[in-house]
Amino acid sequence: xxxxxxxxxxxxxxxxxxxxxxxxxxxxxxxxxxxxxxxxxxxxxxxxxxxxxxxxxxxxxxxxxxxxxxxxxxxxxxxxxxxxxxxxxxxxxxxxxxxxxxxxxxxxxxxxxxxxxxxxxxxxxxxxxxxxxxxxxxxxxxxxxxxxxxxxxxxxxxxxxxxxxxxxxxxxxxxxxxxxxxxxxxxxxxxxxxxxxxxxxxxxxxxxxxxxxxxxxxxxxxxxxxxxxxxxxxxxxxxxxxxxxxxxxxxxxxxxxxxxxxxxxxxxxxxxxxxxxxxxxxxxxxxxxxxxxxxxxxxxxxxxxxxxxxxxxxxxxxxxxxxxxxxxxxxxxxxxxxxxxxxxxxxxxxxxxxxxxxxxxxxxxxxxxxxxxxxxxxxxxxxxxxxxxxxxxxxxxxxxxxxxxxxxxxxxxxxxxxxxxxxxxxxxxxxxxxxxxxxxxxxxxxx
Amino acid sequence: xxxxxxxxxxxxxxxxxxxxxxxxxxxxxxxxxxxxxxxxxxxxxxxxxxxxxxxxxxxxxxxxxxxxxxxxxxxxxxxxxxxxxxxxxxxxxxxxxxxxxxxxxxxxxxxxxxxxxxxxxxxxxxxxxxxxxxxxxxxxxxxxxxxxxxxxxxxxxxxxxxxxxxxxxxxxxxxxxxxxxxxxxxxxxxxxxxxxxxxxxxxxxxxxxxxxxxxxxxxxxxxxxxxxxxxxxxxxxxxxxxxxxxxxxxxxxxxxxxxxxxxxxxxxxxxxxxxxxxxxxxxxxxxxxxxxxxxxxxxxxxxxxxxxxxxxxxxxxxxxxxxxxxxxxxxxxxxxxxxxxxxxxxxxxxxxxxxxxxxxxxxxxxxxxxxxxxxxxxxxxxxxxxxxxxxxxxxxxxxxxxxxxxxxxxxxxxxxxxxxxxxxxxxxxxxxxxxxxxxxxxxxxxxxxxxxxxxxxxxxxxxxx
Numbered sequence: 001x002x003x004x005x006x007x008x009x010x011x012x013x014x015x016x017x018x019x020x021x022x023x024x025x026x027x028x029x030x031x032x033x034x035x036x037x038x039x040x041x042x043x044x045x046x047x048x049x050x051x052x053x054x055x056x057x058x059x060x061x062x063x064x065x066x067x068x069x070x071x072x073x074x075x076x077x078x079x080x081x082x083x084x085x086x087x088x089x090x091x092x093x094x095x096x097x098x099x100x101x102x103x104x105x106x107x108x109x110x111x112x113x114x115x116x117x118x119x120x121x122x123x124x125x126x127x128x129x130x131x132x133x134x135x136x137x138x139x140x141x142x143x144x145x146x147x148x149x150x151x152x153x154x155x156x157x158x159x160x161x162x163x164x165x166x167x168x169x170x171x172x173x174x175x176x177x178x179x180x181x182x183x184x185x186x187x188x189x190x191x192x193x194x195x196x197x198x199x200x201x202x203x204x205x206x207x208x209x210x211x212x213x214x215x216x217x218x219x220x221x222x223x224x225x226x227x228x229x230x231x232x233x234x235x236x237x238x239x240x241x242x243x244x245x246x247x248x249x250x251x252x253x254x255x256x257x258x259x260x261x262x263x264x265x266x267x268x269x270x271x272x273x274x275x276x277x278x279x280x281x282x283x284x285x286x287x288x289x290x291x292x293x294x295x296x297x298x299x300x301x302x303x304x305x306x307x308x309x310x311x312x313x314x315x316x317x318x319x320x321x322x323x324x325x326x327x328x329x330x331x332x333x334x335x336x337x338x339x340x341x342x343x344x345x346x347x348x349x350x351x352x353x354x355x356x357x358x359x360x361x362x363x364x365x366x367x368x369x370x371x372x373x374x375x376x377x378x379x380x381x382x383x384x385x386x387x388x389x390x391x392x393x394x395x396x397x398x399x400x401x402x403x404x405x406x407x408x409x410x411x412x413x414x415x416x417x418x419x420x421x422x423x424x425x426x427x428x429x430x431x432x433x434x435x436x437x438x439x440x441x442x443x444x445x446x447x
Numbered sequence: 448x449x450x451x452x453x454x455x456x457x458x459x460x461x462x463x464x465x466x467x468x469x470x471x472x473x474x475x476x477x478x479x480x481x482x483x484x485x486x487x488x489x490x491x492x493x494x495x496x497x498x499x500x501x502x503x504x505x506x507x508x509x510x511x512x513x514x515x516x517x518x519x520x521x522x523x524x525x526x527x528x529x530x531x532x533x534x535x536x537x538x539x540x541x542x543x544x545x546x547x548x549x550x551x552x553x554x555x556x557x558x559x560x561x562x563x564x565x566x567x568x569x570x571x572x573x574x575x576x577x578x579x580x581x582x583x584x585x586x587x588x589x590x591x592x593x594x595x596x597x598x599x600x601x602x603x604x605x606x607x608x609x610x611x612x613x614x615x616x617x618x619x620x621x622x623x624x625x626x627x628x629x630x631x632x633x634x635x636x637x638x639x640x641x642x643x644x645x646x647x648x649x650x651x652x653x654x655x656x657x658x659x660x661x662x663x664x665x666x667x668x669x670x671x672x673x674x675x676x677x678x679x680x681x682x683x684x685x686x687x688x689x690x691x692x693x694x695x696x697x698x699x700x701x702x703x704x705x706x707x708x709x710x711x712x713x714x715x716x717x718x719x720x721x722x723x724x725x726x727x728x729x730x731x732x733x734x735x736x737x738x739x740x741x742x743x744x745x746x747x748x749x750x751x752x753x754x755x756x757x758x759x760x761x762x763x764x765x766x767x768x769x770x771x772x773x774x775x776x777x778x779x780x781x782x783x784x785x786x787x788x789x790x791x792x793x794x795x796x797x798x799x800x801x802x803x804x805x806x807x808x809x810x811x812x813x814x815x816x817x818x819x820x821x822x823x824x825x826x827x828x829x830x831x832x833x834x835x836x837x838x839x840x841x842x843x844x845x846x847x848x849x850x851x852x853x854x855x856x857x858x859x860x861x862x863x864x865x866x867x868x869x870x871x872x873x874x875x876x877x878x879x880x881x882x883x884x885x886x887x888x889x890x891x892x893x894x895x896x897x898x899x900x901x902x903x904x905x906x907x908x909x910x911x912x
Contacts, residue, residue: 037710043509044532049790050515053494066494068515078494085491088481088570122532147712147833182712182833189714189834225908228679258485259593260629262636337480338492374829376840377860377910381629382636386677386910388838388862404836407679407860407910444912446679 001028001048001157006070007167010054013076014163019083021057023096023162025295025334026050026070032122033152036129044122053334056082060091062319064338082338094319097297097328099166107292111285112172112199118155120175120201125151128177128206135210136181142221143214148180148193153201166297174430175201179209183217190404192217193371197430199286216370219392223404225447226393232366232441233408234359234394237425239369241433244349246378246385247412251305252342253314253324260381262413263311271311272416275352278306280315280331282345289346289432295333300345303329309417315342348434352422359423359439361397367445368392368399369408383412406447415440448475448497451548453519454608457501457526458545462610464530466503466510468770469545470609472747473499474789478601479565483577485593486585500789503529507771511792546612553615555744555751558737561620561648565600568649573598576624576652580661584628587665590672593629598652599644607749615749621740621894622651623883626660630668637674637857639667639842644740644883644894667824667843674855677844677911683819684861684907685812685847690825690882692897694904695730695802697830697837698865699723703757703765704783705772706794706889707832714835714866718763719778724869726761727805734782734798740883741799741896748784748793755781757800758869769795787891794890801898805875812874812903814850820859820909821845821852827884835865860910868904876900 003009006026014022028050035043053066056079063086065078129151136146155173160166176197182189194213196205235243249255256264263271272278282300284290291300296318304312316324317332317340333343360368373388386409392399418440425437454471461469479493499522500513512529514521577596584594603619623644630637641664645651686694699715707713715723724730734752736742743752748770756764766776769784772795784793813821821844828839841859845852881898 041508043511043792044529045511045792046529046532047511047513047790048516049513051496062490064490064492064494066492066496068496068498081493085493088491088574089488145711145833147707147710180833191831191833259631260636262634335492337478337494339482339490373831373836373862374827374838374840376827376829376838377858379638381638384858386840386858386860388836388860388910405862405864405908407862407908409676409679409858409860409910409912444679446908446910 001030001050002026002159003070006159007161009072009075010161011163013072013079017076017079019056019079021096021163022055022079023160023166023297024052024054026052026159026161027156029154029156031152031154032125033150034122034125034129036133036149039130039133041126051336052078053336053338054078054082055334056086057094057096058083058086060093061086061089062092062094063089066337092319093322096162096164097166098164100299103292103299104169107168107170110283110290110292112290114173114199117153117173117175117201120153124203125153128203132177132179132206132210135206136179136214140214140218142183142185142218143181144184145182146179147182148178151177160293160295160297162297168293168297170291174199177209179213181213181217183221185221190217190220190223192220195429199430220390220402220404223390223402225405226367226403226445228446230442231445232363232439233443234366234368234439235437236356236368236370237427237437239372240437241427241431241435242372244435245433246375247380247383248344249380250383251315253316254320254342256314257320257323262383266311269311270309271413272306272309273419274309276306276309276416276419277350279304279348280344280346281348284346287346288430289344291345294330296328296340298328298330298332300330315344317342344432346432346434349422349436351424351426351436354423355425356423356437357397359421359437360394362421362439365395366439367403367408368394385410385412406445408443408445410443415443448473448606449517451550451614455548457522458608458610460523460526461501461503461530462545464533466505466530468504468610470502470748471499471607472786472789473606474603476601476603480597480599481573481577482597483581484595486581488574496788498789500792501525501529502792504771505533507774509771509792513790545610548608548612548614552606555615555617558735558744559620559646559742563649565602565649576657579657580626583658583661584665587662588669590630590632590669591628591665592631595627597625599623599625605747607745607747609749613749615745617744619743620646620648622647622649624652624655626664628664628668630672632672635672637668637671639664639671642883646738646740646742670855671843671857674857677820677856677859677909679909679911681906681908683816684904684909685816685819685821686825686902686904687823688876688878688899688901689880690897691822691901692801692899693825693828693839695899696797696800696897697828697839698863698868699730700797700800701830701888702832702835702865703767704795705766705768705776705778708766709772709775712833715763721763722761723763724758724761725872727875728758728761728869728872729803730758730801731756731803732767732797732800736799739799739881739896740894743798746782746784747786750780750782750784753782767795767797769793785890785893787893791890796888796890796893797886797895799881799896799898801879801881802875802900802902804877804879804900807874807876809876809901812876812901813847813852815874816847816903817850819847820856821847822859822861837865838862858911861907862910863907868907871905872902873905874903876902
């Protein structure tokens with residue numbers, strides 16, 4: 001997907017334009033997605049896409065440009081445009097790293113690419129989707145529709161290149177499916193959703209996905225609000241990473257420097273409950289965020305963010321690290337339309353013991369959150385959250401009734417201090433957040 | 448960009464697998480973004496994307512592919528591969544000859560002419576504008592510690608060609624200013640933002656009232672910093688004009704797109720002609736408004752933009768349709784086929800969606816509410832059209848106490864169900880305004896406008912503390 005000649009094209013163009021310092025991130029992907037509805041293949045989507053983002057650094061001024069063309073003249077145009085853009089910006093010290101031997105081998109050893117997945121036939125995806133839809137609708141006449149169902153296979157390549165001789169390569173592929181099933185009773189429709197995303201494709205997984213989606217839809221029937229109050233809350237293995245993920249910019253060193261993180265000035269302070277350990281682990285085999293290098297060409301490295309509740313480290317890209325008097329922690333990424341952003345690799349909340357049911361038995365009563373309705377009510381700068389949620393009201397470990405039309409409100413930084421128990425129940429789908437189900441609170445619940 | 452003879456070849460190759468309709472969406476887009484942060488120019492990026500999307504229809508079954516490789520070989524391969532991947536139960540048919548394309552595309556009347564092209568405006572003008580925003584906001588109050596301002600400009604050239612002989616070309620120019628501020632006190636932080644945009648060139652920035660914009664952002668951030676948290680519970684809510692229109696966009700708009708209706712995944716499926724809202728509500732989706740952010744000359748299926756009355760005095764009159772949706776639901780096409788780029792197939796999407804003016808005043812609405820919440824400025828939101836469950840954040844709110852605006856309140860969220868909230872919009876004002884936004888759905892992120900006058904919802908669940 002990315003020509004082997006790209007490094008020569010890029011460095012050749014930079015030399016011709018007399019640009020001594022530049023780097024680039026090239027990504028390419030290929031996917032096929034089959035959508036099924038009412039026993040038929042309603043859509044097949046297949047495509048190949050590429051993008052090159054170029055950074056030029058001249059007198060410590062940085063400019064960006066992007067293109068989808070990898071022809072030499074297009075690469076040269078992108079370099080020239082990035083240099084022109086740099087002239088409008090103030091100087092901000094930044095270094096492009098030298099190549100480090102062994103990183104390409106380390107990247108390949110992470111096991112993100114399975115050659116046999118490339119030959120997974122479209123016919124297999126279609127059959128999987130048709131079986132999945134039948135499974136979703138089986139066994140209960142209240143299951144009426146599966147408006148969202150897709151089976152997909154995706155492969156990607158990336159290169160990081162620089163005029164300092166860096167040429168890092170990575171590749172990854174995966175396959176999966178999702179289904180959204182509607183159940184209705186008394187005229188009230190509810191949707192249950194299940195997704196599956198792995199490095200390997202299990203041709204029988206439609207049973208598990210379908211069973212989970214229909215069980216979730218049926219379990220929501222008869223949902224009603226709860227009386228308002230302050231209650232403990234359990235986020236399950238899907239909502240826990242979704243919720244925590246909304247506030248991660250607080251751990252960005254860049255955000256702290258710009259006054260947009262409440263963690264500024266709090267290194268070494270207790271910001272979370274005892275026992276809360278949050279680490280970034282780039283080298284987990286096969287994991288969704290694993291990488292040997294970051295988007296600026298720095299080696300990835302494990303990093304402890306929170307250790308037994310104590311705040312230990314920000315995530316830094318190069319320029320932010322320098323400004324803070326530190327160094328890059330290998331957490332820089334190059335945006336699809338330019339710019340450098342801060343990102344994690346695999347963020348892991350150290351699991352505890354037991355499963356979801358063990359958590360639910362701990363408080364006399366709690367709200368189990370199984371679905372978050374939108375994220376617009378979360379503010380990563382202030383930490384405030386006010387969210388519509390769905391789930392179950394639980395008493396003495398038993399689900400009493402499904403819940404909808406309620407909101408939970410509070411502040412993320414208060415919630416961190418009030419995490420009571422972390423389970424070992426983690427979502428096994430591909431993703432960069434390994435956050436187990438946890439019990440926290442109380443939070444304000446309105447209904 | 449590509450000769451019509453090549454486009455014809457691609458369309459024909461796509462029909463060789465028996466497709467009864469083929470369509471090309473060819474795009475070349477240039478965009479730039481200049482950002483100020485921390486009082487300094489922070490980032491400047493620009494670039495171009497070019498590509499072709501090919502859609503094959505077998506009845507209403509879709510095969511879609513796209514590529515950024517615009518040479519003849521890869522394009523014909525794309526068409527051949529798509530045709531070969533038609534899947535089960537789609538019998539091949541003789542590739543009936545499609546209609547020929549004219550050598551040059553038709554160009555629709557341009558309702559959104561550009562007076563100052565981006566290239567004609569000196570780069571320094573943008574820098575000055577963003578620096579002005581930074582200075583004015585910081586000068587408002589010492590608690591304002593951070594300003595982020597971004598100037599976004601995009602020009603999108605599109606060509607749409609299909610096997611029915613349609614061949615049209617359109618140029619779309621977008622300009623947007625995004626300004627946000629952080630107010631801080633004792634470790635507490637609150638944010639506020641305004642994000643105006645127009646189908647216009649650089650004249651949009653020159654004609655903006657930057658003083659008013661900056662004052663609005665600054666005042667809102669400072670006010671919310673000093674606000675107590677909103678009380679949660681069910682109560683009357685008066686929603687402010689302009690971006691308050693997100694309530695209709697989420698609670699109803701998505702559920703009226705045929706992409707949801709055709710799959711029976713809309714709570715309003717099968718309800719044309721029925722009363723679904725209070726009689727005071729008339730709602731429109733209009734793609735023809737000159738210069739308005741969500742407008743187009745043609746949609747992304749090549750149809751002229753239209754004005755569509757969705758709800759008339761409470762009665763559902765129309766859905767928003769695309770070619771596939773119109774065919775499956777059995778409704779007229781409304782010129783609503785849209786997509787983020789060539790990489791996605793088009794589906795029916797909103798354009799400029801608004802609740803039309805009504806007879807009430809804001810004072811009357813507050814008085815009728817008694818005690819409740821005045822959601823003066825909304826944030827974003829989302830919806831599940833299959834269940835009608837929606838949510839949105841409130842950026843700036845005040846309690847309503849004894850029929851008047853009271854103390855500011857922060858951290859409020861509004862949630863509900865579309866079928867319940869529409870009949871409860873019982874009062875609608877006359878102060879209609881529009882605000883630019885971005886909507887994400889099956890065909891990606893597209894520019895949309897929401898709008899409304901101030902209105903009163905008799906009861907909504909407010910998420911608070």
